[in-house]
Amino acid sequence: MADGSVLTRLLAPLADLGRAFTPPQLDLTTYDGLEYRWKFFVFLLRQEAILAAAIAVYVIFYWFGSSVNARRANTWLNAHSVLYEAQFARPLDGGLIKDGYTDFFAFSTGRRVVESLHTVFTLIPRHDMVQIVFQFLWRNLYDLAYEPRDELLLDFKISDDVAVPDFVFAIVSKDELHSIKDNRWDLSFTKTSENPALPSALTVMSEFADVTEAVFKQASTFLDTLKKPATQRYFRSLSITDQPRAHPEKPTFARERRVLLSLVAPPPSDAAATLPLVTATFALVDGLERLSLRPETKTKLRKVREEFVARMKEEAAREAKEEAADVRAAAKKKAEEERIAALPAAEQAKARVLPHSSFALRALDAGKILERERKRNLRKTQGKVVRK
Incomplete structure (x- = not known):
């Protein structure tokens, strides 16, 4: 008996440790939700069952739809x-x-x-x-x-x-x-x-x-x-x-x-x-x-295409001219910013609040670019071939 008491006292900490890591048992007497049983598996939680069913439906839908196509x-x-x-x-x-x-x-x-x-x-x-x-x-x-x-x-x-x-x-x-x-x-x-x-x-x-x-x-x-x-x-x-x-x-x-x-x-x-x-x-x-x-029809068809290409070339030339103007404006803006940067701090503060300060120039240039892109996209979406 003495040896048994000693062994019990020695194993007591291990038993306490085991109980600490053992999750509490579920009290099934108070559960009133859905319950699904299959062999020794028991599904008690409703949310998990619905989620599993939704995943299964999606997978079946995915497989069936791709195979049909x-x-x-x-x-x-x-x-x-x-x-x-x-x-x-x-x-x-x-x-x-x-x-x-x-x-x-x-x-x-x-x-x-x-x-x-x-x-x-x-x-x-x-x-x-x-x-x-x-x-x-x-x-x-x-x-x-x-x-x-x-x-x-x-x-x-x-x-x-x-x-x-x-x-x-x-x-x-x-x-x-x-x-x-x-x-x-x-x-x-x-x-x-x-x-x-x-x-x-x-x-x-x-x-x-x-x-x-x-x-x-x-x-x-x-x-x-x-x-x-x-x-x-x-x-x-x-x-x-x-x-x-x-x-x-x-x-x-x-x-x-x-x-x-x-x-x-x-x-x-x-x-x-x-x-x-x-x-x-x-x-x-x-x-x-x-x-x-008929020869006259071929002439008309060729003329329609030539006129369209000519209009595209005109638009391309106009856009190139506008882009060149933007490049010159950007160079002018850079020179202005460099000039302002070389001024004393007090004069820099005065220069940056002027109507043509670097901030105003950047906003003006951005507005021009956006307007040009808008007009270009409008020409593409509404560009119908005009025939005389």
């Missing part, structure tokens, strides 16, 4: 792969390239008339729950005309060896008129008009009537295909252009002739619906080298 792009390409293989020596050079979870690209080359074809998918961000909710609220609460869609663009770059006249022409769905005018600067060269050869839901944007007639002669197959409701519902626009889609920064900008077919990407179950329209577009592209315009 990838499947939509792959299914469309598979439905059109036979056509691509028949048209190009290298139909899908590098396969389908993925850029995030909404953008997919395919590059094709090795064909007469066409230097390259970029197939570009811009899909709804189905993987992002926040963006989906935002788009839903924006459409239903703010902009009723806003309609997020899966977009598909076939960008044909015409070979430089092919003799195709320089012009801008487009067939556009009337639902797209507002957005396409805002996003496509090159279409500012055109005028919008109705045409009896098109369904009532479509309209023409062309520089001259002769251009429209010449294109329609080579686009008979495309127009017949476009009249079918099965393909028309996925059509957004077809444009033939020699101008950049965005306003050029300099007068010496590169001009490339392109044919752009813009579609709504169909669902996987209807991926082959656009096959006749894409096939007809290849035929239209081949017909461009046979396209003929």
